[in-house]
Amino acid sequence: MNEPAATSLRAATAGDRPAIVDLCKRSLVATYGGFMDPEKMRPWVEGREVETYVDQTWPHMTVAVRGETVVGVVALDREVIDLVWVRDELRGQGIGAHLMDAAERALAAGHDEAELECFAPNVGGLRFYRARGYREVRRYWEQASGVDKVVLRKPLARPVTLERVERPAAREGWR
Numbered sequence: 001m002n003e004p005a006a007t008s009l010r011a012a013t014a015g016d017r018p019a020i021v022d023l024c025k026r027s028l029v030a031t032y033g034g035f036m037d038p039e040k041m042r043p044w045v046e047g048r049e050v051e052t053y054v055d056q057t058w059p060h061m062t063v064a065v066r067g068e069t070v071v072g073v074v075a076l077d078r079e080v081i082d083l084v085w086v087r088d089e090l091r092g093q094g095i096g097a098h099l100m101d102a103a104e105r106a107l108a109a110g111h112d113e114a115e116l117e118c119f120a121p122n123v124g125g126l127r128f129y130r131a132r133g134y135r136e137v138r139r140y141w142e143q144a145s146g147v148d149k150v151v152l153r154k155p156l157a158r159p160v161t162l163e164r165v166e167r168p169a170a171r172e173g174w175r
């Protein structure tokens with residue numbers, strides 16, 4: 001998929017924290033509201049759990065930006081893709097795929113597989129991951145949310161490294 005126009009990726013900075021929190025909090029209700037008890041979401045939406053998470057995790061985040069605006073984020077925790085989120089109004093433009101490509105490339109340098117979790121009723125999220133080659137390895141009931149979670153994994157291709165070859169004593173030709 002082509003990179004969407006005018007969107008670029010970079011490592012998150014401490015200064016991005018408010019924008020990342022805003023992005024997550026804005027979409028939490030829209031994304032989870034259909035299947036999660038509002039009481040379970042309250043600490044995330046009204047409390048400071050998202051702020052605390054972002055404060056601790058931003059050094060392991062990559063953001064998608066358009067101009068100065070953060071429009072998407074992906075977070076890594078060892079081999080786990082801990083979060084991928086795109087601004088509601090910009091979904092379906094390839095930003096999520098671009099963030100996942102970057103995360104998987106980074107993980108492939110040190111891991112054979114990528115892992116992530118998705119709420120079982122988040123059918124859009126699951127379709128997105130399955131289309132990218134993730135396969136379910138288990139499910140469990142998560143107490144904090146009161147919702148089933150699906151754990152998915154995907155084998156990662158090792159990055160190609162060019163091996164050094166001895167240069168022939170005499171090389172002729174066009175190169």
Ligand SMILES: CC(C)(COP(=O)(O)OP(=O)(O)OC[C@H]1O[C@@H](n2cnc3c(N)ncnc32)[C@H](O)[C@@H]1OP(=O)(O)O)[C@@H](O)C(=O)NCCC(=O)NCCS
Binds near residue numbers: 084093117128
């Ligand atoms: C899931 C999410 C990150 C995808 O980001 P995005 O920028 O909208 O996705 P892209 O535009 O890169 O789409 C990539 C592919 O996935 C498909 N896709 C994306 N979201 C989809 C959805 N909800 N349902 C079905 N397919 C979807 C696209 O059609 C596209 O397919 P294509 O390559 O054949 O054209 C985004 O929708 C999002 O932030 N959702 C809310 C948070 C969430 O659910 N996160 C993941 C679970 S924790």
